[in-house]
Amino acid sequence: MNHPATYLKSGWLQISVTNLFVILLMLTIFALAVLIPFPKDEEESKK
Amino acid sequence: MSEMWTAKLRNKWQKNLPIEKLLPDDQPVYVASWIYVFGVLTLSALGMVIFSGIILAFEGPVWYHTSDVGKFVNSLHFWSVQLFFVFMVIHLWGKFWMAAWRGNRFATWMTGAVAFIASIATAFTGYLVQTNFDSQWISFEAKDGFNSVGVGAWFTVTNLGQMLLLHVAFLPLILGIITVVHVLLVRKRGVVPPIDAEPTSLSEAKR
Numbered sequence: 681m682n683h684p685a686t687y688l689k690s691g692w693l694q695i696s697v698t699n700l701f702v703i704l705l706m707l708t709i710f711a712l713a714v715l716i717p718f719p720k721d722e723e724e725s726k727k
Numbered sequence: 728m729s730e731m732w733t734a735k736l737r738n739k740w741q742k743n744l745p746i747e748k749l750l751p752d753d754q755p756v757y758v759a760s761w762i763y764v765f766g767v768l769t770l771s772a773l774g775m776v777i778f779s780g781i782i783l784a785f786e787g788p789v790w791y792h793t794s795d796v797g798k799f800v801n802s803l804h805f806w807s808v809q810l811f812f813v814f815m816v817i818h819l820w821g822k823f824w825m826a827a828w829r830g831n832r833f834a835t836w837m838t839g840a841v842a843f844i845a846s847i848a849t850a851f852t853g854y855l856v857q858t859n860f861d862s863q864w865i866s867f868e869a870k871d872g873f874n875s876v877g878v879g880a881w882f883t884v885t886n887l888g889q890m891l892l893l894h895v896a897f898l899p900l901i902l903g904i905i906t907v908v909h910v911l912l913v914r915k916r917g918v919v920p921p922i923d924a925e926p927t928s929l930s931e932a933k934r
Contacts, residue, residue: 702813710817713761720759 744915755917757924765818766913772811773906777899779804784895788858808850815843827919835916838909845902852894855884866890 685696730738757763782800783791791797819839828836855866866884873879883889 706813706816709813710762710820713765713817713821716761718759718761 744911749914755920757921758918762821765814765821768814769811769818772807772814775807776804776811779807819843825919825921829919832916832919835909835912838905838912842902842905842909845898845905849894849898849902852890852898855890856887856894
């Protein structure tokens with residue numbers, strides 16, 4: 681941790697690799713939460 | 728004879744938030760989705776933040792900078808905050824895209840938004856009171872920003888005592904109160920249905 685963060689730069693946009701990773705991770709979790717079906721109640725599915 | 732204020736308050740509470748609504752054992756069928764889990768995940772992370780924060784406050788900086796257990800609890804506090812923000816942002820995205828202010832839920836949405844802002848202030852003061860070189864760097868960068876907008880005289884980010892008291896006493900109290908009001912409003916108004924769904928209870932959907 682005792683070194684400067686690596687930054688990506690494109691024109692006006694500058695972001696650290698760590699921050700970009702966290703944002704992409706959150707977007708991935710969000711997409712998975714929307715897409716993956718929630719497990720059904722066992723008692724309900726037996727009926 | 729007019730009712731006592733206690734009776735008025737009790738009647739108003741029972742009318743708006745009866746115990747069946749406050750502690751439900753039944754949820755609408757659309758709640759069975761992973762995106763509805765992130766509110767309670769945020770609350771769980773906040774619980775861990777408060778729990779580890781209380782231990783840090785009792786033991787003090789020497790303990791959490793030098794002892795193994797102290798370093799562990801310090802890290803637990805830090806990483807619980809990271810998870811708290813990740814869960815809260817995903818909760819915010821989920822609620823934004825389903826327009827969660829629908830159905831007279833404006834106050835629920837606004838208390839959530841204010842809680843988000845209060846969380847940022849609490850986390851910021853937390854970064855300032857780590858008592859390490861990181862917090863020194865953050866405070867000296869931030870002071871220029873606050874001075875440039877003219878608030879540096881009463882919100883002094885390099886004043887450890889002020890930042891510590893704001894972080895451990897004032898801001899958690901504010902955030903705690905807003906969070907409790909937010910959760911009570913969720914119970915009162917119910918969980919927002921998806922845009923294309925009719926608001927039904929789980930028991931009605933089973934029929």
